[in-house]
Amino acid sequence: MAKRKPQSRTECPVERSVDIIGDEWSLLLIRDAFDGLRRFGEFQKNLGVAKNILATRLRHLVAHGILEVVPASDGSAFHDYVLTPKGRDLFQVLVGLRQWGEHHCFQPNEARSVLVDTEQGRPVRAMEVRSESGRPLTSTDTVVKKVSEKKPRSKR
Amino acid sequence: MAKRKPQSRTECPVERSVDIIGDEWSLLLIRDAFDGLRRFGEFQKNLGVAKNILATRLRHLVAHGILEVVPASDGSAFHDYVLTPKGRDLFQVLVGLRQWGEHHCFQPNEARSVLVDTEQGRPVRAMEVRSESGRPLTSTDTVVKKVSEKKPRSKR
DNA sequence: CCAATTTGGTTTCAAAATGAAACCACCCGG
DNA sequence: CCGGGTGGTTTCATTTTGAAACCAAATTGG
Numbered sequence: 291m292a293k294r295k296p297q298s299r300t301e302c303p304v305e306r307s308v309d310i311i312g313d314e315w316s317l318l319l320i321r322d323a324f325d326g327l328r329r330f331g332e333f334q335k336n337l338g339v340a341k342n343i344l345a346t347r348l349r350h351l352v353a354h355g356i357l358e359v360v361p362a363s364d365g366s367a368f369h370d371y372v373l374t375p376k377g378r379d380l381f382q383v384l385v386g387l388r389q390w391g392e393h394h395c396f397q398p399n400e401a402r403s404v405l406v407d408t409e410q411g412r413p414v415r416a417m418e419v420r421s422e423s424g425r426p427l428t429s430t431d432t433v434v435k436k437v438s439e440k441k442p443r444s445k446r
Numbered sequence: 447m448a449k450r451k452p453q454s455r456t457e458c459p460v461e462r463s464v465d466i467i468g469d470e471w472s473l474l475l476i477r478d479a480f481d482g483l484r485r486f487g488e489f490q491k492n493l494g495v496a497k498n499i500l501a502t503r504l505r506h507l508v509a510h511g512i513l514e515v516v517p518a519s520d521g522s523a524f525h526d527y528v529l530t531p532k533g534r535d536l537f538q539v540l541v542g543l544r545q546w547g548e549h550h551c552f553q554p555n556e557a558r559s560v561l562v563d564t565e566q567g568r569p570v571r572a573m574e575v576r577s578e579s580g581r582p583l584t585s586t587d588t589v590v591k592k593v594s595e596k597k598p599r600s601k602r
Numbered sequence: 603c604c605a606a607t608t609t610g611g612t613t614t615c616a617a618a619a620t621g622a623a624a625c626c627a628c629c630c631g632g
Numbered sequence: 633c634c635g636g637g638t639g640g641t642t643t644c645a646t647t648t649t650g651a652a653a654c655c656a657a658a659t660t661g662g
Contacts, residue, residue, distance in 0.1 A: 301557050301558050301559050302477070302547075302558075302559050303543070303544045303545070303546075303547030303548040303551060303552070303558055303559065304473070304474075304477045304540060304543045304544045304547060305474060305477070305547075306547040306551035306552070307543040307544070307546050307547035307551060308470055308473045308474060308477075308543060309470070310551070312468070312469065312470040312473050312474075313468065313469060313470060314464055314465070314468040314469060317460070317464045317468050318460075318461060318464060318468075321458070321460045321461070321464075324585055325590060355550075373585075376550050378584070378585055379546055379549065379550065380542075380546055381575065381584065381585040382538075382542040382545065382546070382573045382574075382575060383539065383542035383543055383546055384460060385542075385575050386536075386538040386539035386541075386542040386573075387459070387460045387463040387464060387539055388459045388460045388463070389459070389538065390459075390463050390535055390536055390538070390539055391458075391459030391460060391461075391462040391463035392459040393535065394511075394532050394535065395459060395462035395463060395466070396459070396462070401457050401593050402457050402458075402459055402593060403457050403458050403459065403590050403591060403592045403593055404590070404591050404593060405588050405589075405590055405591075406588065406589060406590075406591050407577040407578065407581075407583060407587060407588060408587055408588060408589050409577070409581075409587065410577060410578065410579065411591075412577065412578040412579075413578065414575055414576065414577060414578070414583060414588060415575075415576045415577065415578060415580070417538045417542075417573050417574070417575060417576075418538075418573070419537065419538060419541050419570055419571075419573060420570065420571045420573075421563040421565070421566060421568065421570060421571065422563065422566065422568040422569065422570070422571060423566065423568075424571070425563075427563060427570060428534070428537065429480055429534055429537040431563060431564055431565065432561050432562065432563055432564060432570060433561075433562060433564050434481060434559050434560070434561055434562075435559060435560050435561075435562050435567075436559050437557050437558060437559060437560060
């Protein structure tokens with residue numbers, strides 16, 4: 291799981307994210323956590339993943355502060371895995387994957403689950419990337435600016 | 447690469463997306479394609495990936511309509527790999543990964559690349575999930591609604 | 603036009619990751 | 633205090649990965 295160059299930390303934020311959560315099981319575990327699954331057995335049953343793999347991935351996500359282990363909500367001596375604030379901040383990533391899948395991975399009339407606003411029960415809007423001034427942007431309107439060093443000290 | 451249950455197509459759009467692009471190399475290849483890399487050798491040099499793995503992943507992305515093979519832009523007999531419209535629609539996913547990485551995978555003063563609006567040169571806004579009515583939503587404001595079948599026919 | 607080099611792969615093989623199954627300790631309910 | 637459920641770990645066969653060698657077609661230098 292993400293063993294590439296542990297020495298040279300890349301300056302690309304996409305790559306740092308992908309190194310942590312860029313694998314199938316981690317992403318599906320995070321999806322399930324957003325869906326409210328908490329227990330080892332729930333994840334295992336829902337994903338059909340081998341228990342050793344599941345244990346490895348849960349440890350990985352806990353180690354990276356995406357999930358945390360808390361006392362079970364049912365009062366038993368077991369424990370739950372729940373999203374931390376850092377984990378919940380992956381919401382946009384999961385919504386992005388969902389909306390792309392909705393748009394590109396289904397036949398027009400094929401059944402699919404849909405993310406709705408709890409309050410209104412209506413599907414959420416398509417996410418947009420916007421400039422600082424609020425203008426919607428496509429990928430061709432943007433560019434990655436490399437920052438070699440933090441500004442040593444401002445001259446003024 | 448995504449060999450899980452090829453028979454039962456899940457109704458979860460997140461899972462369908464993850465089955466296609468939920469691996470480290472695919473996501474990094476897509477990032478590089480957004481950055482304008484086109485040639486086999488460019489990807490290979492930039493990622494440091496083994497050539498057999500790169501060939502497999504490029505074939506996979508082409509097979510799924512995310513990249514396409516086009517005549518080389520330099521007029522040579524080689525060819526380029528470029529994002530299709532379907533591939534460009536992954537922009538929000540990549541921006542989501544980038545913004546999460548920026549926020550959670552760097553020390554405050556650590557050097558990082560940044561995505562800017564080409565026109566203004568200013569960093570893009572944080573992406574937001576919004577309700578149909580425009581209200582910003584967090585994960586706790588939303589729920590996944592399972593849709594078992596397409597509406598057979600409207601009664602009215 | 604020919605030789606050398608570059609490009610874009612494929613093949614081969616060892617090492618690593620995955621996954622199924624067996625095993626096991628602890629908790630819980632009766 | 634017994635039987636089953638929960639949450640793992642261990643073992644081992646299979647699959648995937650990756651490094652390196654190899655190779656054909658295209659390009660470049662002379």
